[in-house]
Amino acid sequence: MAEENKKFAVLKFEGREIELPVVTGTEGDKALDIQTLRRSTGLVTIDPGFANTASCRSQITYIDGEKGVLRYRGIPIEELVKKSTFVDVAYLLVHGTLPTEQERLDFSSMLNLNSLVHEDMRRFFDHFPQGAHPMHILSTMINAMAAFYPNVDINTTIANIEQSCARVISIVRTIAAFAYKKSIGEPLVYPRHDLSYCANFLNMMFDSPVRPYHISPEAVRLLNILFILHADHEQNCSTSAVRVIGSAQVNLYATISAGTSALSGPLHGGANQAVIEQLKMIYKDGDIHKFIKMAKDKNNPFRLMGFGHRVYKSYDPRAVIIRKECERFLARSGITDPLLDVARKLEEIALKDEYFVERNLYPNVDFYTGILYRAMGIPENMFTVMFALARLPGWVAHWREMIGDSTKIVRPRQLYIGRTIQEIGEELETRSSRFLL
Numbered sequence: 001m002a003e004e005n006k007k008f009a010v011l012k013f014e015g016r017e018i019e020l021p022v023v024t025g026t027e028g029d030k031a032l033d034i035q036t037l038r039r040s041t042g043l044v045t046i047d048p049g050f051a052n053t054a055s056c057r058s059q060i061t062y063i064d065g066e067k068g069v070l071r072y073r074g075i076p077i078e079e080l081v082k083k084s085t086f087v088d089v090a091y092l093l094v095h096g097t098l099p100t101e102q103e104r105l106d107f108s109s110m111l112n113l114n115s116l117v118h119e120d121m122r123r124f125f126d127h128f129p130q131g132a133h134p135m136h137i138l139s140t141m142i143n144a145m146a147a148f149y150p151n152v153d154i155n156t157t158i159a160n161i162e163q164s165c166a167r168v169i170s171i172v173r174t175i176a177a178f179a180y181k182k183s184i185g186e187p188l189v190y191p192r193h194d195l196s197y198c199a200n201f202l203n204m205m206f207d208s209p210v211r212p213y214h215i216s217p218e219a220v221r222l223l224n225i226l227f228i229l230h231a232d233h234e235q236n237c238s239t240s241a242v243r244v245i246g247s248a249q250v251n252l253y254a255t256i257s258a259g260t261s262a263l264s265g266p267l268h269g270g271a272n273q274a275v276i277e278q279l280k281m282i283y284k285d286g287d288i289h290k291f292i293k294m295a296k297d298k299n300n301p302f303r304l305m306g307f308g309h310r311v312y313k314s315y316d317p318r319a320v321i322i323r324k325e326c327e328r329f330l331a332r333s334g335i336t337d338p339l340l341d342v343a344r345k346l347e348e349i350a351l352k353d354e355y356f357v358e359r360n361l362y363p364n365v366d367f368y369t370g371i372l373y374r375a376m377g378i379p380e381n382m383f384t385v386m387f388a389l390a391r392l393p394g395w396v397a398h399w400r401e402m403i404g405d406s407t408k409i410v411r412p413r414q415l416y417i418g419r420t421i422q423e424i425g426e427e428l429e430t431r432s433s434r435f436l437l
């Protein structure tokens, strides 16, 4: 647990000295506790993008952005990738420890029993326009879940919470596969009780009455790895959205829907699709250096997608594993993807370029993920959906942690920089009186 109130930082302001407690985390990180600052001084703090603000205390995930370390509940991701499945990791994130044999069976059984989409919800799929992005379908459907499966507010019983958490992790996978099937005009494939989480997803995506899908153990292994690596990442944008929305005591499904919407943005989970689109553009053009130049140009909004990270100032440890798996899978399957060559070249140039070196811009989790998904036959508009499926246990774990704390509603302050008090002038008076008529 965090060690509190043993050290203080002193702030000097307007002739006064104010002591602010320093809180130390279990890995030695230190934080200044400013909760009483406004009360004692009238000051608020400004921190755009919350780049320097710890919005909560959390026991779930640890990141050392300088050293490229990522651990879930204390266990390094490299270990988890080697020795566990995505379902184990989901359990670990949500419950705090890896499951025993019995706990794994019970959890898997819960996921299985809660994998069906309500039959009335199924009809919703008929009314989305052709070509709708699956992420939009996903967040809408998740939000609708509260209407079909009530008892998901924070005051419900622990049994209901357990079931809702398992349901959202399981059912969203079914919704995602249904959204894809709908988009290609094929009949929906239902989940099967005899398949593991990842195998089930692949089967729902690719099986068809006229083209039975052979579930490849290699694809299942890779999906487990990719999902484990995306399962949580502490207070990222979508998880923060989950915590912010959840702090208003909104039900679980609405909070997860909000997280899904946040994830869809190209600066966040949408980057995996954006990377592939960019790599294609570069490949077609043929001039990599032109794009590097554009990325460095301050007057050009163009950025190298899949590069840079708010927290990592070294190589993203997830990208290290994904790049290796990507190279291995493509080589073993005899797939040659020209986009992999473009990606390698881009990385090579960027890692030597002063602009990227100075700013610590390295490939992030999204840089090689899309190439691997492409090789696995996952369509491009499903890439961000894959990220969402993988991030579900993280969102659920943070929601549970948040409702277990005595957390206040999230309500930041601001520094007002608008006009000072105005009187309604003659011109405005005439305009507003027109409204009154």
Ligand code: CMC
Pocket (backbone or CB within 6 Å): 049, 236, 266, 267, 268, 269, 270, 271, 295, 296, 302, 303, 304, 305, 306, 307, 308, 309, 310, 311, 359, 361, 364, 365, 366
């Ligand atoms: N290409 C070119 N320049 C960049 C890039 C990039 N991809 N990323 C950051 N920079 C520059 C930025 O212009 C700024 O330069 P300067 O200091 O001269 O103004 C400097 O690096 C710091 O960037 P920032 O925007 O202040 O950093 P941030 O922490 O606010 O943003 C980021 C992090 C991930 C949004 C950003 O690096 C980015 O837009 N990357 C591309 C999109 C991307 O790959 N997103 C996926 C992130 S990982 C998965 C996830 O979290 O979902």
